[in-house]
Amino acid sequence: FFNKKKNKKAPMKDLKMEEESSGVEKLEPGTTFPPTFSVSEIKNKQRRHQMFMKLKQEKRKQKMQLKKKRRKEREALGDKAPPKEVPKTIENQRVFDETTVDPEDEEIAFDEGTDEFSAYFNGLTNPKVLITTSDRPRGRVVKFCEQLATVIPNAHVYYRRGLALKRIIPQCIARDFTYLIVINQDRQTPNGLVLCHLPDGPTAHFKVSSVRLQKELKRRGKAPTEHSPEVILNNFSTRLGHTIGRLFAALFPQNPQFVGRQVATFHNQRDFIFFRFHRYIFKNEKKVGIQELGPRFTLKLRSLQKGTFDSKYGEFEWVLKRHEMDACRRKFQL
Amino acid sequence: ICFLQVIWDIIGNKQFCSFKVKTKSQNFCRNEYSITGVCNRSSCPLANSQYATIREEKGQCFLYMKEIERAAFPARMWEKVRKLSKNYEKALEQIDENLIYWPRFLRHKCKQRFTKITQYLIRMRKLVLKRQRKLVPLSRKVESREKRKEEKALIAAQLDNAIEKELLERLKQGTYGDIYNFPVYAFDKALEQQDAESESDAEEEEEEDDEDVGQREFVAEDEVEESDLSDFEDMNKLKTSSDEEEQDESSEEEEEEEVQASRSKGKSPANGSLVRKKRAYVEIEYEQETESASRRRTT
Numbered sequence: 001f002f003n004k005k006k007n008k009k010a011p012m013k014d015l016k017m018e019e020e021s022s023g024v025e026k027l028e029p030g031t032t033f034p035p036t037f038s039v040s041e042i043k044n045k046q047r048r049h050q051m052f053m054k055l056k057q058e059k060r061k062q063k064m065q066l067k068k069k070r071r072k073e074r075e076a077l078g079d080k081a082p083p084k085e086v087p088k089t090i091e092n093q094r095v096f097d098e099t100t101v102d103p104e105d106e107e108i109a110f111d112e113g114t115d116e117f118s119a120y121f122n123g124l125t126n127p128k129v130l131i132t133t134s135d136r137p138r139g140r141v142v143k144f145c146e147q148l149a150t151v152i153p154n155a156h157v158y159y160r161r162g163l164a165l166k167r168i169i170p171q172c173i174a175r176d177f178t179y180l181i182v183i184n185q186d187r188q189t190p191n192g193l194v195l196c197h198l199p200d201g202p203t204a205h206f207k208v209s210s211v212r213l214q215k216e217l218k219r220r221g222k223a224p225t226e227h228s229p230e231v232i233l234n235n236f237s238t239r240l241g242h243t244i245g246r247l248f249a250a251l252f253p254q255n256p257q258f259v260g261r262q263v264a265t266f267h268n269q270r271d272f273i274f275f276r277f278h279r280y281i282f283k284n285e286k287k288v289g290i291q292e293l294g295p296r297f298t299l300k301l302r303s304l305q306k307g308t309f310d311s312k313y314g315e316f317e318w319v320l321k322r323h324e325m326d327a328c329r330r331k332f333q334l
Numbered sequence: 335i336c337f338l339q340v341i342w343d344i345i346g347n348k349q350f351c352s353f354k355v356k357t358k359s360q361n362f363c364r365n366e367y368s369i370t371g372v373c374n375r376s377s378c379p380l381a382n383s384q385y386a387t388i389r390e391e392k393g394q395c396f397l398y399m400k401e402i403e404r405a406a407f408p409a410r411m412w413e414k415v416r417k418l419s420k421n422y423e424k425a426l427e428q429i430d431e432n433l434i435y436w437p438r439f440l441r442h443k444c445k446q447r448f449t450k451i452t453q454y455l456i457r458m459r460k461l462v463l464k465r466q467r468k469l470v471p472l473s474r475k476v477e478s479r480e481k482r483k484e485e486k487a488l489i490a491a492q493l494d495n496a497i498e499k500e501l502l503e504r505l506k507q508g509t510y511g512d513i514y515n516f517p518v519y520a521f522d523k524a525l526e527q528q529d530a531e532s533e534s535d536a537e538e539e540e541e542e543d544d545e546d547v548g549q550r551e552f553v554a555e556d557e558v559e560e561s562d563l564s565d566f567e568d569m570n571k572l573k574t575s576s577d578e579e580e581q582d583e584s585s586e587e588e589e590e591e592e593v594q595a596s597r598s599k600g601k602s603p604a605n606g607s608l609v610r611k612k613r614a615y616v617e618i619e620y621e622q623e624t625e626s627a628s629r630r631r632t633t
Contacts, residue, residue: 091490135467164465209484232500258510263501269491272484276493280501282514288501290494298484322476 090270095331099239108239112246116201120178120250127251129155129179130172135162139188143213147295148181151264151277152251153228165309173198179251180309183208193299195247196309202317203309204247206273206299213295221279221291227260228253229277235268240318241334244273244301262293271332273299301334342381346373351380367398367412369443376439386433386440388447395425395451397432397444422452 039055042048074081086092101108112118119125129152131145137160149155160168165182172180177198184192190211196203214220231252236245248266265276277294306315318333325333345351353365354373361373369387370377379385383402388395397415404411415432419425426445433441504510 089490135465162465209481230504232497234496234500258513263497265493265497265500267491267493267496270483270487272487274488274491274493276497278497280497282501282505285505285514286502288498288505290497290501298488300480300484326479 090330093330095328097238097332100237101239101242108242112242115243115246116197116199117246117250119199120254121246123254125178127152127154127179127253128177129181129251130177131155131157131181131183132160132168133183134185135160137183137185140211140213141183141185141188141190144190144211144295145183147214148183150224151229151294153226153253169196169198169308182309190297194309197247197250198308200307202243202247203305203307203314204244204301205303205305207302209298209300211295211297214293217292217296219291221293224262224277224279224293225260227257227262228255229260229262229264230256230258232263232265232267234265236334238334240301240304241268243304243317244334263290264294268334271300271334273301273334275299338381338383342375342378345380346375346378353380367400369440369447377443384436384440386436386444388429388444388451390451390455393455395448397429399432422449425452 039048039051042051112121120127131149131152133141133145137145145157149157160182169180180194180196180198182194182196183190184194186192190208193206193208194203195206214223229252231249233245233249236242245266252264261279261281263278263280265274265278267274267276274296275298276292276296278290278292280288280290282288300320301318302320303316304318306317325331345354351373353363353368355362355364362371363373363378364371365379366389367379367385367387368377369379369385375381379387379400383400383405385400387398389398390396395417397417399413399415400411401413404413415428417425417428419428425448429444429448430441433444505514
């Protein structure tokens with residue numbers, strides 16, 4: 001088949017002839033290529049494809065040989081073998097963020113003692129949450145709001161009758177609410193969340209994705225009870241992450257009721273915050289079983305603003321700038 | 335005038351009028367100077383030589399008038415009068431004064447049209463003040479990229495494991511206080527055993543097994559006769575016994591520890607352990623049952 005091709009192209013230029021012949025010679029042992037030859041220079045697609053496949057096979061073979069050799073060495077050494085190498089993951093390779101919080105950093109501890117959440121963490125205020133939507137909520141958004149209200153103790157859902165947020169906020173403050181949650185919708189599913197800590201606290205705007213309502217969960221338990229759940233915050237390591245973590249923590253009452261055995265988890269992984277709500281049971285001191293109740297959703301932080309909600313004149317502490325921040329795969333903000 | 339009648343005959347009924355839009359029930363006139371949008375003999379701008387309309391540009395209304403005298407000059411046919419007053423009533427008076435001596439139909443229709451136009455202008459101004467819905471364009475590439483990243487992050491997160499680990503941590507640190515009464519001694523023993531295992535070599539474990547082989551049955555019988563008190567009392571009794579039995583004890587302890595360790599590793603399912611030969615598991619079974627009973631009480 002190769003020979004036929006060669007004969008057909010015989011009357012072509014010399015350069016081509018060389019390439020063809022070298023291509024043919026590859027089948028024979030002990031052939032060499034001109035050093036600047038690469039597979040991509042062959043014009044014929046089928047030939048090129050075949051050459052490439054061969055190249056790949058070669059590479060794979062070499063890799064397998066290397067692997068075998070290494071395994072033999074490891075077995076030969078037995079116990080004295082060097083420890084297995086840890087595979088590289090994105091978490092391992094994460095670009096070091098200079099704003100990572102050191103647990104013993106005094107400055108940060110001082111900051112956190114005097115920021116807007118200090119009132120909550122010192123036990124002075126009890127969280128009271130107002131959940132609302134954008135205009136004319138439809139379908140899943142309504143159900144989502146209701147389920148959120150069951151998950152968060154002391155939460156009230158109010159229908160938004162086209163009121164401007166800037167007018168709602170003073171009213172909320174007057175009635176002692178500590179939190180305002182606005183859920184944005186797009187085609188009957190929630191896709192945005194604005195979380196505003198009320199007495200002039202920070203406002204965080206999130207993108208909401210993959211919402212699963214309680215009905216849609218598999219193997220779920222019964223409805224969440226009125227007990228205040230515990231809160232688990234995972235992987236919030238930078239300064240920004242810390243503020244967001246405290247934002248979430250202040251949603252729930254300070255003293256969880258362990259009788260209820262419910263736990264709400266905010267897990268940050270690669271800048272996505274996964275929210276889950278479970279009921280747990282300790283089977284023995286080494287095993288715990290969890291059962292998912294409650295909705296689940298993922299959040300991605302889009303902006304964090306210093307004061308209460310004010311998109312025009314507010315002072316933005318952090319805004320997601322896609323070009324800068326998404327460029328590196330190993331760099332994360334939270 | 336009869337030529338108008340001829341025009342109407344042609345465009346109205348028999349032949350083609352390019353401004354006419356036919357629908358099932360009605361004919362509409364798309365001419366921009368038409369005062370009502372309907373195709374009628376009296377409201378056709380082409381077939382009436384004396385005609386007036388109100389048209390609106392950028393929030394301002396103008397009165398356009400067409401007169402017979404100018405029918406020959408199409409460029410000058412329509413006379414534009416600017417509505418100077420924003421005041422609704424004054425504007426109506428202006429219409430009246432301009433269309434004085436004109437047929438009642440046109441005057442009436444002009445005023446109606448003017449009313450409608452002002453109403454919709456008012457509504458437009460009101461809507462602008464209210465909150466506007468801002469449409470943000472999504473970039474498909476970015477969205478799909480984010481979605482994929484989210485899936486990978488979810489897999490990397492291993493949420494269930496993380497949550498379970500965290501809960502166990504909290505249990506160990508005692509944040510739950512006295513609610514869960516796992517026997518602390520057994521727990522510590524399990525911890526110790528884990529440490530001991532990590533230190534010992536494989537060879538030593540094999541030796542232990544050899545030792546135990548001969549003595550297993552003997553030891554097991556003793557333990558079965560004990561009451562359903564928790565393990566530690568048995569262990570105490572055995573420990574405080576004389577030094578002659580030290581070796582047996584130690585081997586027994588090791589065996590117990592092994593048993594507990596292998597149980598605490600979580601490999602043995604709760605009830606499956608019954609099937610196993612060592613009857614030491616029986617007591618552990620008891621504990622679990624009481625635990626589950628207590629749990630049922632609290633839920």
